[in-house]
Amino acid sequence: MADPVNAIVKEIPFAELVRKAALAIADGQTALDMNSVQTAQTLADIKLDPGSVILALVEYTKEDGSIDRVETLMNEQPLSLLAYGVVPTFYEFTETVIDLRFWVHFWVRSTHVESSSEFNKTLSSKWETSRKTYGGGGGLSLNLGFFSIGGGGGYKKTEAKGSYEVDLHVSSHTAYDSQVYGLSASAACRLTTTLKPKPAPDRAVPQIITKPVAAGPS
Amino acid sequence: MQGTYLIKLRDDSNEADFMRVTGFLQSNKAQIIMASRHGNWFIVVANQQSADVIKKMHIVKCVGGVTFRKREVRIIRSKKHQ
Numbered sequence: 001m002a003d004p005v006n007a008i009v010k011e012i013p014f015a016e017l018v019r020k021a022a023l024a025i026a027d028g029q030t031a032l033d034m035n036s037v038q039t040a041q042t043l044a045d046i047k048l049d050p051g052s053v054i055l056a057l058v059e060y061t062k063e064d065g066s067i068d069r070v071e072t073l074m075n076e077q078p079l080s081l082l083a084y085g086v087v088p089t090f091y092e093f094t095e096t097v098i099d100l101r102f103w104v105h106f107w108v109r110s111t112h113v114e115s116s117s118e119f120n121k122t123l124s125s126k127w128e129t130s131r132k133t134y135g136g137g138g139g140l141s142l143n144l145g146f147f148s149i150g151g152g153g154g155y156k157k158t159e160a161k162g163s164y165e166v167d168l169h170v171s172s173h174t175a176y177d178s179q180v181y182g183l184s185a186s187a188a189c190r191l192t193t194t195l196k197p198k199p200a201p202d203r204a205v206p207q208i209i210t211k212p213v214a215a216g217p218s
Numbered sequence: 219m220q221g222t223y224l225i226k227l228r229d230d231s232n233e234a235d236f237m238r239v240t241g242f243l244q245s246n247k248a249q250i251i252m253a254s255r256h257g258n259w260f261i262v263v264a265n266q267q268s269a270d271v272i273k274k275m276h277i278v279k280c281v282g283g284v285t286f287r288k289r290e291v292r293i294i295r296s297k298k299h300q
Contacts, residue, residue, distance in 0.1 A: 036283075039282025039283070039284065042224060042226045042259075043224065046257055047257075054291055056291060056293065056294050057291055058293075058295075058296060059293060059295045059296065081224075085287040085288075086224070086261065086285075087287050088224075088285070089221070089222075089283035089284055089285045091283070197283070
């Protein structure tokens with residue numbers, strides 16, 4: 001019989017397993033990216049009120065270099081959270097481990113049972129019968145000129161003897177052969193992925209260039 | 219794992235929805251960094267489990283991880299002319 005363990009190992013679709021795992025990770029990566037893009041869109045839609053964000057501090061200095069006064073330069077237009085500096089986090093799968101374990105247990109159990117028995121018996125018997133028979137008789141007869149008297153008797157004995165002998169011999173033989181094949185297989189698969197933040201794509205977050213209005217002399 | 223998340227509620231959410239999310243965040247020891255009642259959004263530091271629960275709320279429109287970009291307030295010096 002061929003080794004079933006090798007057959008089972010050959011039937012495990014490693015390539016298919018890896019392919020599906022890769023596709024699942026790709027789907028997950030797409031979902032993560034789409035969520036980040038949606039977050040970026042939401043951040044762009046959320047506006048901070050005008051005059052709520054300090055864009056710059058304007059220091060007015062005297063001739064000697066000392067600070068005369070300080071003014072804050074606020075946003076005059078609604079400012080999005082994206083422009084404010086809140087950017088979506090992008091994630092990526094950096095590492096994937098497919099841990100596949102399987103156990104195959106193969107066994108053959110052979111059973112041979114043989115039994116024999118013998119029975120010998122000698123039976124003998126003897127018999128003897130005896131039968132006796134007695135008998136007797138008498139008579140008187142008168143005849144002309146002749147007179148006779150007589151009698152008779154009898155005895156009979158019958159004997160019979162016999163014997164028989166039987167030899168009884170019984171012999172039995174039983175043989176039983178069985179082979180039981182057992183095969184049990186179990187497997188466990190674990191997919192471990194590492195998810196790490198990654199820098200946002202270059203064009204995903206616009207570059208903020210702050211150009212304050214020119215501060216004139218007071 | 220703690221992370222910073224943007225939580226945006228649906229546009230038709232009301233104040234009760236806003237307070238419900240606020241209560242959930244506070245009960246789960248999330249740190250609310252920024253929030254706007256009128257804008258229906260939060261920026262919070264919370265764990266992944268809390269973010270997942272909030273994402274499944276029907277009044278929540280979007281939950282996404284965010285990062286604060288380094289932001290500097292520029293200082294403009296202007297010399298005063300006599």
